[in-house]
Amino acid sequence: MISARLRRTFPARPDSAPFSLELEFQAAAGVTVLFGPSGSGKTLTLDLIAGFERPDDGRILLDDEILFDGAAAVCLAPQSRNCGYVFQDYALFPHMTLRQNLEFAAERRPRLERHRRVNEMLEKFRLGDAAGRRPHEVSGGQRQRCSIARALIGAPKLLLFDEPAQGLDAPLRAEFYEVLRQVRADFKTPMLLVTHDLDECFELGEEMLVLREGRLVQSGAPRAILDQPANADVARLLGVFNLIPAEIRALDPGRNSSKVQMGEHELEGPYFPGHLKGDRVTVCVRPEQLTALARNGRPGPNQIPAQLERAVEKPQWMRLEFAGGISVDLARPDYERVRDTKDWLIEFPRESLRVL
């Protein structure tokens, strides 16, 4: 269990704007993803925990050990923090073989145990054949596994990953996810993983912390955050969302229903707790929750007429972009059925409606 309260400010410099990080979070065993755009303070958070950077103030607690406490002026050196760190570029020592890289990390253990532990890790991470070679002589996958093995060999109480799959091609990325799931199952430590890739959050993350400009804007399970983003900013960070201004016309908790005026159209949605009749809100629906269909007579409930601007080809689906900034994702077969439509209707399923 890691719990951290961090504050660190950087004054404005000629080449950079001022930045301040103020963050409080806890993470238990399993993968917690730090998600956010570049410059939101994700990597800085890892560096503060690992001890490469010093917070101005705050407290970092790993299990029951204090790594940093601003008030008590406690600040452990990176050497004594027992956090495994997998660097973005792996940071394997280029002048050592893979085996020597692991031995370097195990050097504080007794000689016999060290040898056994290195062999064990080489085997576990399928590095036996490459053990005698240097990092630049082995494949990308082997480098990656070696850096994870090296981080794990000292039995850390916390694992930190800085954008580990950044810039990897698809097969290597899939392999990495596989390795990481294995690590998650074998080592019961909290793992903090920095990424700005949404797929990675869902693929690996049990918990997700959304960071923006040095602040925590939302936390929770990835699915829950995607279902109900805390605000329009988070919604935008999570991908292309339909964010449409609207006004709440009616709310009925008893029948769990509401009416929302969106432009000239009225939509029916579920009850929105915490909102009042007359509130100006933003309707937030993911493109894949909407349906686009051919107009055939009068629009039904929750269907609004729309003008198609263009259809964009995606790997597994088609994205239809309509006038007014509404996007709809359709599976290929569904799209084939309606592709020649001139007059479109967009249907907002009642339960998918969210307001911010």
Place this chain on the structure above:
Amino acid sequence: MPIDWFPLWLSLRVAFVSTAIAFGVGLWLAYILANWEFRGKEVLDAAVTLPLVLPPTVLGYYLLVLLAGNSPLGKLWESVFGSPLVFTWKAAVVAALLHSLPLLVKSARAALESVDRSLERAARNLGASEWRLFWRVTLPLARRSILAAVALAFARSLGDFGVTLMVAGNVPGRTQTVAVAIYDAVESGNTALARTLVLVISAVALLILTLANRLNPRFR
């Protein structure tokens, strides 16, 4: 007339000793400049570099004042080693050191700073002490650039004239280095000796600089 090779051997000996001292002291200074943050760090760097730009007479004057038999340092030296320092070949070593040390510190600092910071972070993260980090990671990775710097410092140690003349003098067979011997030969009209020494010392310097270039990763 047979050529007296003593000045060449003396120059090489002076260069070896001064480079060895410069390596020890210079690497330590370079490490401090590359890794520590303290007030006056750039002043220290400038002070180390100063001998590269000051006229030899200024340096010679400083050394004479500092090391002469009646100065505190000169007295200390005499009480430890039993003989004065100035006007011996050891003074020529000090003179050479003034030129080799700045070169070494400058290039070694750059070499240490050019080592990827994330590798040093990785080493610390894996529990390596600063000492082990330096010997096992930073130094091996900066090895080629530092060896190039050592070669450069050695070549520079061979070439001092002004400071050597002022603090070690021109005693044939005792303190006369190649540079001083050439000056002496030209002044006394011994052009054959001057020509030979000029060619030999040029060849030696050329050899060492070529070696330094081959070591330096930037020129590969």
